[in-house]
Amino acid sequence: MRFHDRRQAGEQLALRLMEWAADGDLVNAVVLALPRGGVPVAAEVARALKLPLDVLVARKIPAPGSRETGIGAIVGEDPPLYDRRALEMLGLSEDRLGSQVARERTELHRRQQVYRGGRPAPRVTGRTVIVVDDGLATGVTARAALRHLRRHDPARLVLAVPVCGPATAELLRDEADDLVCLHQPTGFHAVSEWYEDFAQVGDEEVRQTLRELSAAA
Template sequence: MKFLLKNRIEAGQLLATKLIKYANDSDRLILALPRGGVPVAYCIAQKLNLPLDVCLVRKLGTPQRPELAMGAIGPSGVMVINESVVNSLNISDETIQKVAQREQQELERRELLYRGDHPYRGIQDQTIILVDDGAATGATLQAAIATIRKQNPKTIIVAVPIISPEALLALDPVVEELVYLFSPYPLESISYWYNNFAQTTDEEVCHLLNSFFLPFALR
C-alpha cells in the first residue's frame, strides 16, 4: 500500500498532532535538518508554539547514487559512516574523505547563509525535537544526534514523516523517543511517498527561519 503525503507542509501538520503533548514549553526546542526538514519543522513549531532553529549536518552521498547516504558529517568533526552501504559498494576511505571535504565546504556555506549573525539557541538541559522530511539510512540524523549530544540536552526526540525499517532500527536505541508517520518496506526512496517533493531552496529556508530568529528578524 502506498501512503502518499501531499507535501512537507502536510507532513509537518500530521507530525504535530503526534507531538502535541510537547506544546507551549520554554524548555523545548525544535531543530530542523536543512533543507527539506525546515518546512516540516516550521509547521510543527507553529502548531506547538515552540522555538525553531537548524542543526547543520551534511549527508555523504555515494559517488554512484548521491541520494544514498554512505555517512554524514556535522560540526566539530562529527562523522558517522554507514558501514553496510560502504561495504556493499566497496567505497574506499579516500573516496569518503574526498566527499567529506566537499560537503564540509557546503556545511560552512549554509552556516553563513542560514545563520549569519544569529546566535545558536541554548541546547543544554533542553528537550530537543529533531526533524527531517524522511530517513532512508538514518546516517544524517545520527550525525545530528551525535552533534546535539555533545551539548548535553535533557532529551532528544526524532520526528520524521517517513522512515525506513533500517533507519528505525538504527535510530530508536540512540534517542529517547522516535515519532514517525510511516515506515514502508521497501522504502525505494523518500520522494516516492510524497506527491510533491520539490527541492527546498535556500531562500525558502531563510524565509522560514527568519520568523523564529527574534529579535533579529524583521516581521
C-alpha cells in the same frame, strides 16, 4: 499514506507530537530542522507547538559517482560518521573519501553562514530538543545529527519525521530518547515516494522561514 507536501506532513506530525507530549514536556523545548527539506515540516511543528525553530546543518557524504547514495554524514566540525555496511558493500574505505568530505564540509559552512549570518546556534544543554526531517532513508544524516546534539547534554532528544523505513527506525531508536514517526512502510525505498509534491527547498525559503520563526538562543 502519502502526504500532499511537506507542510501537510508537518501539520500531521505536530498533531502526533501534541499527543506524545505530557504536561511540561515541552517547557523550554526547541525544534531543530535538518535543512533543507526538513525546514517546512519543522516550521509547522514549531507553529503548532508554539516553540522556537532553528536549523542544524548536516551534510550527507555521497558515494563517488552517485550523489543520491549516502554513505556517511557530517555535522559541524565533527569527524565523519560512516555507514559501515554501505562502505563494505561498495568496497570503499574512508581514505578514499577525503575529497567528498572536504566538498560537503565547504557546503556545510556555506549553508551555516547563509542561514545564520553569524547568529549563534541555539543552546541545547538541559533542553528538550525535537529534531525534524522530511523523512529518513538510510538515517545516517539523522544519526550524525543526534550524536552531535547528545554531546551537548540535552534534557531529552526527540527525532520526529513523517515517514521512514522500519529498519531505519529500529536503528535510530538507540540514538534518540524518543522516535516519533507517522508512517513506517514496508518496502521503503525513497522519501520522495511518500509525497505528492516533493519540490526542492531552496536557501531563500529556509531563510524566510527562520525569519518568521526565529529561535531563542
